[in-house]
Amino acid sequence: MSRWINARLGQLEEYVPGEQPQDMQYIKLNTNEFPYPPAPAVAERLDKAEINALRLYSDPTCRVLREKLATRYDVSPDEVFVGNGSDEVLNFAFWAYGTDGVRFADITYGFYPVFADLHDLPVSIMPLREDFSIDINDYLNCRQMTVIANPNAPTGLALSLDEMEAVVRSNPDHVVVIDEAYVDFGAQSAIPLTRRYPNLLVVGTFSKSRALAGARVGFGIGNKELIRDLNRIKNTTNPYNINRLSMAAAEEAVQSRSYYESCIEKVKQSREKTKQALRGLGFLVTDSQANFLFASHPKISGKALYEALKQRGILVRHFDRERIRAYVRITIGTQEQMEALLTACQAIINKGE
Numbered sequence: 001m002s003r004w005i006n007a008r009l010g011q012l013e014e015y016v017p018g019e020q021p022q023d024m025q026y027i028k029l030n031t032n033e034f035p036y037p038p039a040p041a042v043a044e045r046l047d048k049a050e051i052n053a054l055r056l057y058s059d060p061t062c063r064v065l066r067e068k069l070a071t072r073y074d075v076s077p078d079e080v081f082v083g084n085g086s087d088e089v090l091n092f093a094f095w096a097y098g099t100d101g102v103r104f105a106d107i108t109y110g111f112y113p114v115f116a117d118l119h120d121l122p123v124s125i126m127p128l129r130e131d132f133s134i135d136i137n138d139y140l141n142c143r144q145m146t147v148i149a150n151p152n153a154p155t156g157l158a159l160s161l162d163e164m165e166a167v168v169r170s171n172p173d174h175v176v177v178i179d180e181a182y183v184d185f186g187a188q189s190a191i192p193l194t195r196r197y198p199n200l201l202v203v204g205t206f207s208k209s210r211a212l213a214g215a216r217v218g219f220g221i222g223n224k225e226l227i228r229d230l231n232r233i234k235n236t237t238n239p240y241n242i243n244r245l246s247m248a249a250a251e252e253a254v255q256s257r258s259y260y261e262s263c264i265e266k267v268k269q270s271r272e273k274t275k276q277a278l279r280g281l282g283f284l285v286t287d288s289q290a291n292f293l294f295a296s297h298p299k300i301s302g303k304a305l306y307e308a309l310k311q312r313g314i315l316v317r318h319f320d321r322e323r324i325r326a327y328v329r330i331t332i333g334t335q336e337q338m339e340a341l342l343t344a345c346q347a348i349i350n351k352g353e
C-alpha cells in the first residue's frame with residue numbers, strides 16, 4: 001500500500017473471490033459458473049463486424065439490452081438498469097440506499113459486508129436459523145435497507161414469494177434488495193412484485209444461468225425512480241460500464257431462452273442426483289435451489305475435504321468461517337464432472353475410515 005491512499009480506504013478488507021486457476025486443468029466446481037457454453041446465437045453475434053465496432057464507445061444507456069430484458073421480464077425499459085456484473089448493481093445499491101444501515105444474514109454472499117464497509121455503512125447481521133434457513137421475522141419493520149440473496153449462497157435455500165413480499169411490504173421507507181443471482185435454478189422471482197412495491201430492487205446476473213460470467217453483465221429491476229438513482233451513480237462514475245462485446249453477448253443470451261432452459265434442466269437433474277448420491281455417502285446436504293450444493297461430512301473437515309479434492313484435480317469452495325467451516329460448496333457441473341466428484345468423495349471418505 002502506498003502512503004498516499006486515503007486512510008479509510010487503506011483499511012478496507014477486500015473481497016476474496018474463488019480461485020481462478022489459469023492452467024485450466026481442474027474440474028472447476030468452485031465459483032458457480034455454468035457448465036455449458038453460451039447459446040449458439042452468442043457466438044454467431046460476436047463476429048468481425050462486432051470486433052470492428054469496438055473502436056466506438058458502447059451505448060451508455062444499454063437501450064437494446066434493456067428493451068430485451070424488459071420484454072423478457074414483463075416490465076418497462078425504464079425499470080431496468082444494466083451493470084458490470086451484478087456486483088456493480090449491488091455496490092451502487094449499497095451506496096445509494098444504505099445510509100440508515102444495511103441488514104443481511106450472517107451466512108450469505110461475502111461481498112455484502114465488503115460493500116457496507118466500503119461505503120462506511122452500519123450493518124445488522126441476522127443469524128440464520130440452525131438449519132441455515134432465513135427467519136423473515138428478522139427482516140420485518142427493520143428501518144434500514146435489507147439485502148437478501150434468494151436462493152441464498154452458499155446454502156442454496158430459498159424463500160417463498162409470500163415471504164419476500166412480507167419483507168418488502170413491512171419496510172416501505174427503505175429499499176429491499178433481492179439478489180436473484182441463482183433464481184433460475186429453482187426459486188421464485190420477486191420481479192412481479194416490483195410493479196406494486198416501489199421500494200423493491202431485484203438484482204439479476206448473466207453470470208450463472210446464462211453462461212456469461214466472463215462477460216460481466218448484471219441487471220437491476222425496480223421502480224423507475226430507483227433505476228434513475230442507479231443511473232445517476234453510474235453516470236458519475238463510469239457511464240460506459242458495459243463493453244460492446246458483453247452487451248452484444250447479453251442481448252443474444254436474453255433471446256435464447258429455450259437453449260438455456262434445456263441446459264438449466266440438466267443442471268437441476270445433476271444437482272438432485274448428486275445430492276442423493278452425496279447423502280448416500282453420509283454427507284449432510286442442504287436442499288439447494290441453486291446451481292451448487294452445500295455439503296459436510298461427519299468424518300472429515302471442510303478444509304480437509306477441499307484439500308483432498310484439490311489434490312485429485314477437483315476444485316470446490318471452502319469458507320473458513322464460523323458455522324460453516326465443516327462445509328464445502330460444490331458447483332453443479334456436467335453429469336460427467338459430478339460423477340468424477342462423487343468417485344473422489346467416496347475414495348476420500350473411505351480412506352478416512
Ligand code: PMP
Nearest residue numbers: 085086087109149181205207218
Ligand atoms: N450475488 C451472489 C449471491 C453471488 O453469489 C454472486 C457471484 N459471486 C454475485 C451476486 C455476483 O455475480 P456477478 O457479479 O458475476 O453478476
